[in-house]
Amino acid sequence: MNFFERIGKKLIRFHEIIGEMLILLAQTFYFFKEAPRNIPSITTQMMIIGYETLPVATVMAFFVGMVLALQTGVELNKYGSQDIIGAIVGHSMVRELGSTRRSTPSRPWISTRSAILPCPG
DSSP states (O other): OOHHHHHHHHHHHHHHHHHHHHHHHHHHHHHHTTGGGGHHHHHHHHHHHTGGGHHHHHHHHHHHHHHHHHHHHHHHHTTTOGGGHHHHHHHHHHHHHHHHHTTOOSSSOOOOGGGSOOOOO
16 A cells, blocks of 8 residues: 555545534534423433432442452552551542542543433333
C-alpha cells in the first residue's frame, strides 16, 4: 500500500466518523421536540436509574469492600502492615466506586444500566 492509499483510507474513515456523529446529532435534535410530552416517562426513568438502584449499589459496594479487604489483608500480612487495611480499602472504594455512586463517570467507561432498563408504560 503506497503513501496516498493510506492517507486516503484514513481520510475516508475520518469523514465516515464525522458523518455518523452528525447523523446522531440530527436525530437528537429531531427527537428533542418530543421531550415535553414525555416528562412523566422521563421522571420515572430518572427515579429507576437513580433512587431505586441505591440498595443494589449499596450491597454491591459492601461485598466489593469485603473482597478488597480480604485480598489486601492477605498481601499486607506478608509485610506486617495489616493496620492500614482500612485506609487502603476506604481510599480504593471512594476512588473506584465513588464515581458510580454519584453517577458521573471519572473513567472512560460508562455504566450500561440505562441501556437495559425496560420502558415504563
